[in-house]
Amino acid sequence: MPSRFxxxxxxxxxxxxxxxxxxxxxxxxxxxxxxxxFASIVGNKSERIEQSSEKSGxxxxxxxxxxxxxxxxxxxxxEIRKITTVGKxxxxxxxxxxxxxxxxxxxxxxxxx
Numbered sequence: 001m002p003s004r005f006x007x008x009x010x011x012x013x014x015x016x017x018x019x020x021x022x023x024x025x026x027x028x029x030x031x032x033x034x035x036x037x038f039a040s041i042v043g044n045k046s047e048r049i050e051q052s053s054e055k056s057g058x059x060x061x062x063x064x065x066x067x068x069x070x071x072x073x074x075x076x077x078x079e080i081r082k083i084t085t086v087g088k089x090x091x092x093x094x095x096x097x098x099x100x101x102x103x104x105x106x107x108x109x110x111x112x113x
Contacts, residue, residue, distance in 0.1 A: 061090035
């Protein structure tokens with residue numbers, strides 16, 4: 001958005017160039033319509049939270065043990081090396097053929113083999 005002072009410059013002193021040379025009436029754009037546009041783009045926060053919780057694959061930490069085989073879409077087949085309990089969740093340390101990664105059990109897209 002241009003400066004609010006641009007409207008006070010006399011038209012004969014302004015030289016416009018290029019495709020953006022068309023004079024725009026920025027005063028007609030209300031902040032309310034900007035907020036509505038933003039809301040329509042990003043959506044309702046509660047809807048996004050609900051959708052993200054539905055999409056999380058996740059594993060129940062109580063069903064896991066060290067040595068279990070785990071599959072990940074990007075890293076392939078791995079083996080659980082360490083399980084660190086964090087509240088009702090757990091941090092899983094998994095070895096994928098020498099590449100060690102850590103995942104939150106409930107938030108990861110892992111499957112038990």
